Amino acid sequence: MQKIRLLIIVLTLHIICPTFAEDSNQYCYVTHDPLEKMNRGIFAFNNVLDDFILAPVVLVYRHTVPEWGRSRAHDFFGNIKSPITLINNILQGDGKSASVTVGRMLVNFFMGFGGLVDFASQFDDMDENPQGFSDTLASYGVPYGSYVVIPFLGPSTSRGSVGRLVDAFSDPIDYIIPTYLDRLYYTAASNFESRIWYDDLIKSTQESSVDYYTRTRSMYIQYISKRNIHCPAQPPIDYSSDGSEDSTSDSPQKDKENNNKKSEEDNEVQ
């Protein structure tokens, strides 16, 4: 009965969601951040947490665990999430990617010491391409909604938050690990591993940005837009323009508000 219900939900999503596609295109590479004030607050909180707790732990970890060991941890957590990718490949109706995911799972399990080595990446067209429920919703044409910063976890979107939740429930590991506390340890370890893997990127972004919040947001929106099959592979930049002529903006709504504000001020002066 449950399987039939799931099938009905999936089919309904397949029928309804293409109507979002037009909306979804308007969200490509465009920032929609109505909760900016709150997001900036959470972002600052996350940074303090990162500076005082996570970064020192990451530093110690990187000095004590050799590169080889860190890579094995990265490959392990990547492989263990393959079932989530497979579920979403199927939900997206992407048979080719689903077969690649199955191939990767088999190769890495049997030749990669149970998933400790990403052996499959050595073969052509077998690179890791993790997919979550947020990607599935994006493939159905669901727009990302608003940019949000989640406490402890970092940048996301409304769609991404729903996706995270569904992924947490569809993760087979959660059904294998018996206790709630152990599942919490597993999630914490998995997130910690991601933090370590992106340590260099986080540091260089932090050091080189003039507005760390905006840079992170812009990078995140571009990243999810590139992953979205309904969006072009690159932001809409007119490279043949003079540069200063280019009116490309990632926040047309904010620009419009500012222009309105400016013209209201001009009217008041007159």
Add this chain to the structure above:
Amino acid sequence: MKYNRFIIGFLALFMFLHTQFAKADETDVKNFMNNVAQQIIKTVTSTSTSNDEKANQLLDIIKTNFDTQWMAKFALGREYRNLSNDNQQKYESLYNIYLKNTYFPILMKYNHQSYTITKVVKTGTNLYSVSLVIAKSTQNDAIDLTYTVKNNDGKYQLLDMAVEGVSTVFTQKSEFSSILQDSGIDGLFNKLSKSTA
């Protein structure tokens, strides 16, 4: 009949030459990219120069091979036109140092990974998109890079670099416009001066 043969022959010749020219262009762009990459690798892996010297050498490489004026203009957008000549010069020189400071720490982490230029595509008049992949290492997943190269009167120059789809100039533009909206051009100069100090 003869006339038709002439047209077909002419079209065939035209298409052949066009393909050959396009191939020659692509080879030139590829050579340019390889040359820039080799210059950067040589600089960052040198054991005989100090970090300060390396940073200065990198700034020279950027000034020669990147169209920094276009990048600076794009990052500021229409606001650039409202600047006085002095402020335009001040902004451009701050921008060059800012660009060096952005790339230097990233490039210094270069760990002898191999790279492959996978594709060169002509995307417009004198514009090319170059796809490059940095091989997976024990520290990083494979990284997809896309460079936009322009032929500026026979001289190839880089306009943008996108890492996994994240464009450098587009990111800078959103960063700068956010500062401009909050604290104006003086605020941006202030922040750029602090970041380049």
